Amino acid sequence: MNPMDEYLATLTSPRTAERYRAALSEFADWYTQTTGASVDWNLLTTVEVKDYTAYLQTVRRLSPASVNLRLAAIRSFLRHLGRTLKVKGPKQVTPPVKALSARELGRLFAAAEGSTRDTAILNLMARASSRLNDIQTTEYSEWR
Structure with missing residues (x-):
């Protein structure tokens, strides 16, 4: 072999x-x-x-x-084989997560309609995401 x-x-x-x-x-x-x-x-x-x-x-x-x-x-x-070779590969960049549009968010809420628990979770996630986007765009420069 x-x-x-x-x-x-x-x-x-x-x-x-x-x-x-x-x-x-x-x-x-x-x-x-x-x-x-x-x-x-x-x-x-x-x-x-x-x-x-x-x-x-x-x-x-x-x-x-x-x-x-x-x-x-x-x-x-x-x-x-008992050898070491130090060669770095190219850096892998993960693209940022794309936020849902208002239409996509509306469709998500429509799909969860009838389930108060799912609607509550979606509301929480949507508001947290919205708040995070506001923080990132307006206050990011202050954090650096």
Whole structure:
């Protein structure tokens, strides 16, 4: 059994093993196409992995989450081989939660009609959200 298969067999989640296998194979293919040689995982450098990261971001235009998954697979496999490689992936930015429009809020209240408990909870949440938005927009600069 080759080292990659041995490593993948140690993973407890079949889904993770499948994704890591695909990520490691994809990296090996990229490495071969880029350098003309097959990848030697024991000699892999930080620069080569950074080049791969740049390729994923600029040429393939993958999301930060997709790039980070591939980097996690490489780091984890190298750790299994007794190596550490410090390559940071792109920062993942979570978009802010979009507030409900008046129409959406009205439809939510209409759906809860007949249940005083649900209506009370929705009222509380809507008022707290409204108050929070007022605080964030008017007083945020005072808190800094």
